[in-house]
Amino acid sequence: MKFNFEFNYTIDIQDCKLNTVLAAYNEMKTDLLNIFTQKVIEEFANEYMTHRIKPFACEQCGNNENFIWKTRHGRLTKIITILQPVFLRQLQVECKECGHKFYITRSLLGLEKRKRMSKDTIKRFGLIGALTTYRVAEKIIKMFGIAIDKMTIWRSVQKIGSEIEFNIDPDEEGRGEADGTGIPIRGIKKRGQEMKVFVQHKKGGGVRVAGLSIGKYDGGWDKLFAPLIENVKKFPKFLLVTDGDTSILKSIADKVDIIFQRCLWHIPHQMKYYLWKDKIKRKSGHWYHILGELLSICNIKSIQDENRDEIIEKIICSKEKQLEKIIEYCESNSMKSSASYLKNAKPDLFSGIRNKLNGKTTSHAERVMRTINYRINAGQWSPAGALNLNKIRLAYYYNGFDVE
Ligand SMILES: [Zn+2]
Known part of the structure; x- marks a missing residue:
């Protein structure tokens, strides 16, 4: 549609410094967008009213x-638009069939009923809130002339995040890793819950995120794996590297080869949680002793030697003895949770290295974990809040989620 548009504006401006000019322009464009938008929808509405079938x-x-x-x-x-808020006089029609009166402004603009923002605007606020802290997001948006509060950004993150669903892509590699990282939950001391991630290897190299869930440390793996079962079935065989509980995959056990691998990097990290459960004070003698020993047990990547394969088995044996001592130490000091955690971990602790899969398999998941932690460390979370935010974050970094 082609039409003429005139905009008349009287301005009272004190000087011609660039900042003054820009401030005046900013004020003028607020009016301009209001009037312009109103004019465009009216022109179209008038046109539509002459059509037999209305939109x-x-x-x-x-x-x-x-x-x-x-x-x-x-x-x-x-x-609310990405340029500025727009104020419009609503257009209202009356139905000649039943006498009902209703506004058609949002319908003409392509917005949902009673919504203040378009889907595209919500997506932008959601993405910026997932990429940086809510406070910084608010600041950046304000610096570019839109007054938006943190809550609007927070709500956008929840809305967009809750709509994102991950799954295995049958066209990519039949291979993946599952891993977890602690999340600081509001009202709970330390890292109260674990975010579990499933990454699938891509044919061209790299990974994509195929599953995300949040829950307790020792449980919740079924929540991660359950939605993936149907797509795992599409592969003749799927290789899964994980230290999680895979019992939910039993029904398709012939389809999955599971390499049960404790991620060495996580052992000392997770141990802090079990020590806390056993009421061992942070930075106490027990605490330093156990973590110090575990750090030395788990540090094996630095071994570089031309006879690596030969010596590695002996080193592992000595490390296993060292671990046995720590388990005894925990038991004799009535640290039940810590002892049982280490006992469960022991048989699989070095399986990855023995299979020469170490490094190669854990590096992908660890990178994804870092992506989560950069943002999650700057806050305290509700489980749903942490989940929604990271859905957007990971979708953006690994699955091609973006705005124009
Ligand atoms: Zn009607």
């Missing part, structure tokens, strides 16, 4: 042909 229908009876104007200057409504 909107009566909310009561479904009629989409017979309407009369009620008003083109109805109640003021606010719409």
Whole structure:
């Protein structure tokens, strides 16, 4: 549609410094966008009213042909756009079939009923909130002239995040890793919950995220694996590297080869949680002793030698003896949770290295964990809040989620 648009503006400006000019322009463009948007929807609405079939229908009876104007200057409504908030006089029609009166402004703009923001705007706020802290996001957006509060960004993150779902892509590699990282939960001391991630290897190298869940440390693996079962079945064989509980995959056990691998990097880290459960004070003698020993047991990557394969088995044996001593130490000091955690971990602790899979398999998942931690470390979370935010974050970094 082609139409003429005139915009008349009187300005009172004190000087011609660039900052003054920009400030005046900013004020003028607020008016301009309001008036311009109002004009465009009115032009189109007038045109549509001459058509037999309208691009909107009566909310009561479904009629989409017979309407009369009620008003083109109805109640003021606010719409938040990425340029600035826009204030519009609502357009209202009356249905000639049933007499129902309703506003058509949002419908003409392509917005959902009663919504203040378009899907695209919510997506932008959601992405920026997932990439940086809510405070910084608010600051950056404000610096570019849009006054938006942290809550709006937070809500956008929840909305967009809750709509993202991950799954295995049948067209990529039949190979993946599952891993977890601690999340600081509001009201719970330390890292109260674990975020579990499933990454799938891509044909061209690299990984994509195929599953994400949050829950307790020792449970919740079923929540991660359950949605993936159908797509795992599409592969003749799927190789899964994990230290998680895979019992939910039993029904398709012939389809999955599971390499049960404790991630050495996580052992001392997770141990802090079990020490806390056993009421061992942080930075106490027990605490330093156990973590110090574990750090030395788990540090094996630095071994570089031309006879690595030969010597590695002997080193592992000595490390296993060292671990045995720590387990005894925990038991004799009534640290039940810590002892049982280490006992469970022991048989698989070095399986990855023995299989020469170490490094190669854990590096992908660890990178994804770092992506989570950069943002998650800057806050305290509710489980759902942490989950929604990281869905956007990981979708952006690994699965091609983006805005124009
Ligand atoms: Zn009607």
